[in-house]
Amino acid sequence: MPESRASHLVAVLSLAGIALVWAGGFPATKYCLQAGLSVGAILAIRFAIGTVGLGLMLLLLRIPIRRRDALDGLWLGLVLATLFWLQTDGLRFTTTSKSGFITGLYVIFTPMVALLAGDRLRPSHGLGALVALTGLALLVREPGSAWGGWNRGDSETFLAAILCGFHIVMTAHYSRRSSGWVLAFMQVAVTGAVSLAITLALPAPYGFQNVGPALAKGGTWVALAFMGLLATTLAFYVQSTFQARLGATESAVIFSSEPVWTACIAISGLVPGIREHLSPLQLAGGGLILTATLVAELAPRLLRKVTPIEAEDTIG
Numbered sequence: 001m002p003e004s005r006a007s008h009l010v011a012v013l014s015l016a017g018i019a020l021v022w023a024g025g026f027p028a029t030k031y032c033l034q035a036g037l038s039v040g041a042i043l044a045i046r047f048a049i050g051t052v053g054l055g056l057m058l059l060l061l062r063i064p065i066r067r068r069d070a071l072d073g074l075w076l077g078l079v080l081a082t083l084f085w086l087q088t089d090g091l092r093f094t095t096t097s098k099s100g101f102i103t104g105l106y107v108i109f110t111p112m113v114a115l116l117a118g119d120r121l122r123p124s125h126g127l128g129a130l131v132a133l134t135g136l137a138l139l140v141r142e143p144g145s146a147w148g149g150w151n152r153g154d155s156e157t158f159l160a161a162i163l164c165g166f167h168i169v170m171t172a173h174y175s176r177r178s179s180g181w182v183l184a185f186m187q188v189a190v191t192g193a194v195s196l197a198i199t200l201a202l203p204a205p206y207g208f209q210n211v212g213p214a215l216a217k218g219g220t221w222v223a224l225a226f227m228g229l230l231a232t233t234l235a236f237y238v239q240s241t242f243q244a245r246l247g248a249t250e251s252a253v254i255f256s257s258e259p260v261w262t263a264c265i266a267i268s269g270l271v272p273g274i275r276e277h278l279s280p281l282q283l284a285g286g287g288l289i290l291t292a293t294l295v296a297e298l299a300p301r302l303l304r305k306v307t308p309i310e311a312e313d314t315i316g
Helices: 003-035 039-061 067-090 096-103 106-116 123-140 152-174 180-201 211-215 218-245 248-255 258-268 280-315
Strands: none
Touching: 003 039, 003 096, 003 218, 003 248, 003 258, 039 067, 039 180, 039 218, 067 096, 067 152, 067 180, 096 123, 096 152, 096 258, 096 280, 106 152, 106 248, 123 280, 152 218, 152 248, 180 218, 211 218, 258 280
């Protein structure tokens, strides 16, 4: 296998593995919320663990922090902090499965954000957006409920998905000129610092007031370690390093498996205290969101492959 192909395959498999790890982050976060930790406490502890892990790697590998790398990481960190607060707070009001699927809409938003950066918006992206919105309506619909079942958590998660699109596009741009290690460390450190500052200023029960009883439960530490070491330290290094080989749109396609894995974990009951059920309509909605992802990103490639064949047939 040529070196370029091998490099591309490694990048694809790495991001696919991270999608699975991030999927586990949804039920892990939900578990911590149910254990009594506030949104700010979860984020401050999670990203503190991630900062320490990435900081140690920087020291061991003796990676220098250049000014441009640090500034790129700072901007990524501010976007990351905002989207994680929205997503985590949204989990207080919505289910793990719905949170995963709504967050997955960033696959649709990513090319739209890229349009602002000068990319061309393909017709398939617009069609994918319409299909995704239809799926979203089915996913969140609860007959007889106000607003059809759409709640505050769904709205916060929807905004987080838009910011995910910005984060992916920014990462694709910055990772081509800055160190992946430094980008990962800076954005995680910034998110942790912002979360710590906000949480210290919040009154009970939104600050650190209930941390003691929640951390007394062994499962809370397992969830926090998973989020801090795997879903933060490892995941953000892999994204910051390997996404440069794929680009924003291709990365978004790979990440589209995340909500599917999230729903599978939530439905399976593997995480204590989390056993969700999706109605046939909700499953159909989730399926439409996944279909929208494939339509938006794979359709143009399939058409490009089919067109030359049709041209050859016409000539013949």
